[in-house]
Amino acid sequence: MVDILFYIFAAVAIGSALGVVMSRNPVGSLLFMVATLASLAGIFVLLEAHFLAAVQVIVYAGAIMVLFLFVIMLLNLGHDYQKDLKWGAFSVLSFIVVGTLAGFLARALGAGSTGDVMSSAGGRSIDAAVSEFGAVGAIARPLFTTYVVPFEITGILLLVAIVGALVLAKRNV
């Protein structure tokens, strides 16, 4: 059952990712992206990362994609059907580069594959933490103890991004 769900979600993710790349209309591309993100959230649930699945839907498919949609509507690009796929010599070169990359990735990932890794040490430690502290607590405990300095630096990064976005998009710079 879980495997069947996984393959359904994976097929939707790959198909929608191809839709993102191939769609003529930027809004259609964006909606395909939302479908990709939603199916990735489903795969996160299947991998027992429930909190990250919720954050994926709320932050990615909600906030970031709405930001993209606002920009597309603001710049009035919704009916921008001009031909922007760059085929030709550059495209052949792109496919060679991408194909080589895919080959290396598949080889590296297929090398160390073992059988049933769902019940390995890491998975068992995550399951123990989830049953003790809950799905949010299992992530929050290391985040606020071991990784508290990167967490605070991330806060500073968000502040810098807010200020930078305001300064860049202001009308009379």
Place this chain on the structure above:
Amino acid sequence: MVVASMILSALLFVVGTLGVLIRRNAIIMFLSIELQLNAVNLAFVALSRVWGIEGQIFVFFVMTVAAAEAAVGLAIIISIFRHYETVNVNNFNLLKW
């Protein structure tokens, strides 16, 4: 399922790379970069089943950085659009030699 997730992650990353390489629309290039980030997130979550909770924490950081990157990048695109009236990167050749 972890290995299948890694293969799916590689395929999504390749599709994202293809989008960055062959599309000329700046916003869709940005979307393809987000697709690449998501592929890496999937790899992190899959490997957290093997190595522990740290993979999920790193996904949290990647999401934050992606949000910051989208905000600043879209602001730059708006600012460029005001000058050139287009988002096709073929027209942004000021620095081209």
